[in-house]
Amino acid sequence: MKTVRRLPYDGVVVAIPVTIRYARYSQESAQWWIGRALKALLSESGLQIGDVDGLSISSFTLFPDTAVGLTQHFGVCARWLDTIPLGGVSGIAALRRAARAVQMGDARVVACIAGDTNHVDTFRKTLESFSRANQDAVYPYGAGGANASFALIARNYMRTYGVSREDLAKIAVSQRDNALRNPNALLKRRLTVEEYLAARPISDPIHLFDCVMPCAGAEAFLVMDRDFAVSRGISGAKLLSTIERHNAFAQDPLQLRGGWVMDIDELYAMAGIGPDELDVVQTYDDYPFVTMMQLEDLGFCKKGEAAEFVRKHDLTINGSFPHNTSGGQLSVGQAGAAGGYLGVTEALRQVLGSAGPTQVPNARSALASGFGMINYDRGLSSGAAIFAGPSA
Structure with missing residues (x-):
């Protein structure tokens, strides 16, 4: 198989790692947790919402809302938008895509955010709709969930x-x-x-x-044009x-x-x-x-x-x-x-x-x-x- 030479991520920085403190259970929505993360990104970076022109969202519990719906809810005018439905690889995938978008000039500041709520029955509902393979081949035999x-x-x-x-x-x-x-x-x-x-x-x-303990919370970071970050004093x-x-x-x-x-x-x-x-x-x-x-x-x-x-x-x-x-x-x-x-x-x-x-x-x-x-x-x-x- 022919090896394709990949370009380095020149001109891109990753900044402002944010954690919204987790809660075992929460009556708030995934939108609420994601919104808090976006607010923290802006507060800690000193940027305004108008500076963010890219948005990447990962969430299991966002339905029936969508990433594009969040742009209106949060006042983001995005020229680059992504949804990453990859569970444990969401952070890496969001980072990769956002970095190339910034490098190619499709966006200058991308807010990458993952967040979920955890109501009393959230985990059960997530398992029920996780995949058709689980519904057809696993659950009928009483082996529900990832543990089995x-x-x-x-x-x-x-x-x-x-x-x-x-x-x-x-x-x-x-x-x-x-x-x-x-x-x-x-x-x-x-x-x-x-x-x-x-x-x-x-x-x-x-x-x-x-086993991990399901909970509610959010994580986020900014992927930015390096020169713009320097101009705003962001490391x-x-x-x-x-x-x-x-x-x-x-x-x-x-x-x-x-x-x-x-x-x-x-x-x-x-x-x-x-x-x-x-x-x-x-x-x-x-x-x-x-x-x-x-x-x-x-x-x-x-x-x-x-x-x-x-x-x-x-x-x-x-x-x-x-x-x-x-x-x-x-x-x-x-x-x-x-x-x-x-x-x-x-x-x-x-x-x-x-x-x-x-x-x-x-x-x-x-x-x-x-x-x-x-x-x-x-x-x-x-x-x-x-x-x-x-x-x-």
């Missing part, structure tokens, strides 16, 4: 590579330690390995602390490289790898750095074993060696391999589509030096990855991005 499907993938992955629950515990426990320093995290009680191992089963081998991160892949390795009977494998060489070549040179890593963590799969597929260790990698490294903020420094979805919560933005906003804070209590000292480069859109036996979408600080 991911349990199938997790069991196969653990059996194939000799991964124990003790290995997975270290990921969950380390992320909880990180979350204790994050004021936005919902789960703020320390978790021990013993508590993790003793947790009640949900869908074997998945237990309680392997932005450099976007060194990105990758995105859907329906990779369809020939695999059951998922053991993701689409990152197909594009990993391009990711690091475009960035001009290798995995050993990254200061911070934010993987998509809907389950700990998914993080292990990414550690392998993103080149931090060989396939089947993630458990050993985890055993050898300290994954906390001040450790040898700072990972999911916000606490990740496992401890911050999963605010619907905003879960696909969480790693991006935290990576941006790290390289911009604005992470506060979760800041990794002297972080100059960071990787954020995304994974999502499960159809029974595999997640269909994957992506990753590498950022550098303004002075890198």
Whole structure:
């Protein structure tokens, strides 16, 4: 297959990472959460609503509204508009598309926002309408929701590579330690390995602390023309490289790898750095074993060696391999589509030096990855991005 040379993201910066503090349940709408994120972007950047000429929206609970409807509700006169329905890859995909739009002059300032509400029955309704594959092939057998499907993938992955629950515990426990320093995290009680191992089963081998907690919230960032950002005194991160892949390795009977494998060489070549040179890593963590799969597929260790990698490294903020420094979805919560933005906003804070209590000292480069859109036996979408600080 012919390799196509991709252009770098010259002239583009990514700035103003925003988190609207999560709530376990909310009677507010997704529109309300998204609107708060947009307001925060403007407040923290000093921009006016008229400066925003691009809008990218991701949400599971926005219906019956749409991204174009939000332009009128929020007073945005957009010349570039996008809706990204990719769950855990929404942040990466929104970033990629917005960056090229800015680079080509189709927009100057794009507000990328993901937000969802969580009423008492929101999660049930989301599951009911998630995909036809689930409605036809999974739910009739009483295996509703992601836990049952991911349990199938997790069991196969653990059996194939000799991964124990003790290995997975270290990921969950380390992320909880990180979350204790994050004021936005919902789960703020320390978790021990013993508590993790003793947790009640949900869908074997998945237990309680392997699962994310659904909640309401929003995440956002601005993708901007660099010269315009400088003129407004806005400090932005450099976007060194990105990758995105859907329906990779369809020939695999059951998922053991993701689409990152197909594009990993391009990711690091475009960035001009290798995995050993990254200061911070934010993987998509809907389950700990998914993080292990990414550690392998993103080149931090060989396939089947993630458990050993985890055993050898300290994954906390001040450790040898700072990972999911916000606490990740496992401890911050999963605010619907905003879960696909969480790693991006935290990576941006790290390289911009604005992470506060979760800041990794002297972080100059960071990787954020995304994974999502499960159809029974595999997640269909994957992506990753590498950022550098303004002075890198």
